[in-house]
Amino acid sequence: MGVNRREFLKFVSISTLLGLGGTAVAASVKKEVESSGPYIPDPKALNAKRWAMAVDMSKFKSDEDVQKCIDACHQIHNVPEVDPAHPTQEIKWIWTESYERAFPGNEDEYLAAHYKHMPFLVLCNHCENPPCVRVCPTKATFKRHTDGIVMMDMHRCIGCRFCMAACPYGARSFNFRDPRPFIKKELNPEFPTRTKGVVEKCTFCYERLARGMQPACAEVSNGAIAFGDLDDPDSPVRKVIDNNFTVRRKPELGTHPSVYYVIGGKEHA
């Protein structure tokens, strides 16, 4: 008899309600449930000491190339579309900003228009020293010690939004209302949708890494986004950093972001 968790709980709760003695029933079915065994990681899973990303802006040839990365991410993560009635309460995990908005404090009125208008992809920086993790009162956002990903536990988040005040990169979004009616694209049943009242953000596609896949944005970027282990000198991300001049957003704040940007690239050098 195959009983999954949902059926099991339904069975137990109904039996309890009917006064059939939930515990007695539970004991008999418990074995079935436990026999599912301990969690064994997928042997294909990708592992790293510290995941990082290098975004080479010179390799994006058009706005469509950039948009493809955004759409891929938002589609597989069931990110709701902007509610036209409440545009300032939007939810986004990865999006574009101009140079002076992505790198405030570095603006220069004589900066060549080419750079000024580049659509910089911005997302959670998965900081080595994340202020959002520091301030969270419930550890609902936490840094995974194995690979440095700044994670979100949507079931623990109390929605206090302290992390949003703390993040210097504006990477976090709050579900001001139920997001589900605004998931207009095809729903991805493999990734949970969220409820109202919790904060969310990019999680470096931890769910894909666990199954041996690159983050969605990197996968569709035609090589513009390199992803890999910052700790491994042979990783794709280190190769980009070794061969190009790279910058990070607001490094002066001591957060040690894990997202690097190549602005010029070789063709422009």
Next chain:
Amino acid sequence: MLEKALKGGRTYWTWVAALLAVIGVGVACYIYQFFMGLGITGMSRDVSWGFYIAQFTFLVGVAASGVMVVLPFYLHDYKAFGKITILGEFLAIPAVLMCMLFIFVDMGQPLRVLNVLLHPTLNSVMFYDMCVLAGYLVLNILVGWTSLGAERKGIAPPKWVKPFVILSIAWAPSIHTVTAFLYAGLPGRHFWLSAIMAARFLASAFAGGPALLIILALIVRKYSKFDPGKEAIQTLGKIVTYFMITSTFFLGLEFFTAFYSGIPGHMQSFIYLYKGLDGHHQLVPLMWISTIFAVAALCILVFPFLRRNETILAIAAAMVFISLWIDKGFGLIVGGFVPNPFEGITEYWPTTPEFLIAAGVWAIGFLVLTILYKIAVSIKEESGGEAIH
């Protein structure tokens, strides 16, 4: 002692009924918010804290200010405050209560509030803020209630209360310091990232709280046979004067650092609040009302002959209170979010339901305050008003 709150005249019951009506509207709006989410507020991705958190911040100051009457009485044996220590303690109780309610109504997942206790996180300032607020509430209830009970019987309060009084005096500044640390430790929020934040918080609290106490003392005198005393009110006036000067001075320090250094990040929030930035100036009129009230109040308060007139003192106290309420109960929080981390501007203004929920919380606070003051004043009327310690 609670039975004292059940006996009152027509004015008393009309006031209570009015508060209950405001509470009812607030609760109805909260139920709406509970089901719809915080999307019904004016808050946004960029301004992710608004009116609720600003009210919380301001009220922590009001709560902490109770120490301004408790300290001179207990540590310096300043007899004139003997009559009003209870008013200070009983102001702190509803103030802390409102703080907690404002945090609660601001939560996206209010039913998960106990996660803060279930997963205590020692690196989060919010955890400490919860601890100090709860502690301060308990201390004030314990000390206030016990002292008043003793006074009712015409005896000195039990000896064991004294250590708790001393503890509450030390505790009061801590609640506002920790609240300032919620803001002052965030990288990338230049407006809040200031070492003087906690000092500013305390100075404005010790001006605004006693200003409210002056008004409350005058109301108590008008509507009851209990007189808090001319000297006590005058001394409160002096406290308000000194701390208002300090508070204004601290604000001036912020202006100097921002504008003499000329660092854009440090200047932008101030420019947004007082002049408007890139065509956005929704808060400018409010901030100027705050400024004008602060200056006008100071012009009155610094002259002893003016503040000796209780009517003029009351007007100055009201201006101090409103000025600081705008500054801390609105501008300080919203200003920290403008401009956003991309130096873009999203403006904020509370929506009607948001405002009504806030009004409801204030009404709950005033109801608790009314009940506590009614009890205290009834007992004072019987005993003649002198506390023994």
